[in-house]
Amino acid sequence: MDIKGEIKKLADQIGISKIGFTTADDFAYLEKSLRASVEEGRSSGFEHKVIEERIYPKLSLKSAKTIISIAVAYPNKLPAKPPKTAYKRGKITPNSWGLDYHYVLQDKLRQLAEGIEKLTENFEHKAMVDTGALVDTAVARRAGIGFIGKNGLVISKEFGSYMYLGELITNLEIEPDQPVDYDCGDCRRCLDACPTSCLLGDGSMNARRCLSFQTQDKGMMDMEFRKKIKTVIYGCDICQICCPYNKGIKNTLPSEINPELAEPELIPFLELSNKSFNENFGMIAGSWRGKNILQRNAIIALANAHDRTAVIKLMEIIDRNNNPIHTATAIWALGEIVKKPNDGMIDFMRNIKISTEDVQKEWELVRSRWQF
Numbered sequence: 001m002d003i004k005g006e007i008k009k010l011a012d013q014i015g016i017s018k019i020g021f022t023t024a025d026d027f028a029y030l031e032k033s034l035r036a037s038v039e040e041g042r043s044s045g046f047e048h049k050v051i052e053e054r055i056y057p058k059l060s061l062k063s064a065k066t067i068i069s070i071a072v073a074y075p076n077k078l079p080a081k082p083p084k085t086a087y088k089r090g091k092i093t094p095n096s097w098g099l100d101y102h103y104v105l106q107d108k109l110r111q112l113a114e115g116i117e118k119l120t121e122n123f124e125h126k127a128m129v130d131t132g133a134l135v136d137t138a139v140a141r142r143a144g145i146g147f148i149g150k151n152g153l154v155i156s157k158e159f160g161s162y163m164y165l166g167e168l169i170t171n172l173e174i175e176p177d178q179p180v181d182y183d184c185g186d187c188r189r190c191l192d193a194c195p196t197s198c199l200l201g202d203g204s205m206n207a208r209r210c211l212s213f214q215t216q217d218k219g220m221m222d223m224e225f226r227k228k229i230k231t232v233i234y235g236c237d238i239c240q241i242c243c244p245y246n247k248g249i250k251n252t253l254p255s256e257i258n259p260e261l262a263e264p265e266l267i268p269f270l271e272l273s274n275k276s277f278n279e280n281f282g283m284i285a286g287s288w289r290g291k292n293i294l295q296r297n298a299i300i301a302l303a304n305a306h307d308r309t310a311v312i313k314l315m316e317i318i319d320r321n322n323n324p325i326h327t328a329t330a331i332w333a334l335g336e337i338v339k340k341p342n343d344g345m346i347d348f349m350r351n352i353k354i355s356t357e358d359v360q361k362e363w364e365l366v367r368s369r370w371q372f
Helices: 003-014 028-039 051-055 101-119 136-142 189-193 223-229 266-270 274-281 285-289 291-304 308-320 324-337 343-350 357-370
Strands: 018-023 066-073 125-128 163-170 232-234
Touching: 003 018, 003 101, 018 136, 028 051, 066 101, 066 136, 101 125, 101 163, 136 163, 223 291, 232 291, 266 291, 266 308, 274 285, 274 291, 285 291, 291 308, 291 324, 308 324, 324 343, 324 357, 343 357
Parallel strands: none
Antiparallel strands: 018 066, 066 163, 125 163
16 A cells, blocks of 8 residues: 555645655754754744754654654635724734634644554554644655745745644654755845844744744833834734745635634724633634733734724723733823823823833833923
């Protein structure tokens, strides 16, 4: 039996966009860069913590011989735009449209593993998505899914960089595929387009300077990044939008997309309770950081949209002072939106209760700007 051919047929039936095979040999060449990233404070902190487990597949599955890498393509354009309403909308980037990709990939990997079990005896495997130990991009590159671009993402001719990646470490012996024979060449559009210069040019990055990280980090967002996120409340795909490999791609939907969740109305988003946030947004990938961080981003987005209709809502947030980060961010946003405050607005600002250092700092900035 041609086990490789049968697995490819299975993958096609399951809705896997691209599949590749590589050995379970180690990824020792990654060790230096992974350690440097941690030591230099460039890692996001969201990565798997044990570096040895990231580079030695056999620490995850003792009998490992072949790693099956899968890619599930996703679209970069909404099938339909949400309707125009009285509210300005924020943006959530395409990797978080539809059902959380962790569930999508886990389901595909489960179906693939169950199919392989019927084809062979004594099948052992370990499935991984990006929360697993291995570096998905390194596995995908070696398995021929695509190359790693200067933006650090795996890029294929068929699907561009809009692909979710996962893998099955297995005890199967299968002829490995070869890496693809194309790459970025001299193109540096992503390096030039990145608003924070977080890309280092060799496929690595300072993750802490990436706007995607900034929209997921807790606490106050540094002033440097606030205007750069524009109206995006989760993620960043500037380095994908400008990539020539993504021009004209029309990837199909791996799950249904609700445009209202992809581009939510900002002011109503600030009114969501924990319960309503979980009910409405709980199944998208962007929900993993919770409501408060995304609401902080929505406050920043309102300022960047210069939405004067948000002034009352921002004053409410400041007045209630339920969340000091929201309070401090709303003070900054008010200072951005209101260029010429009236006496009532100045009185309101004068009477704000200073509860934290962050609130104090933002209040001082607005006081300086409004000169009261």
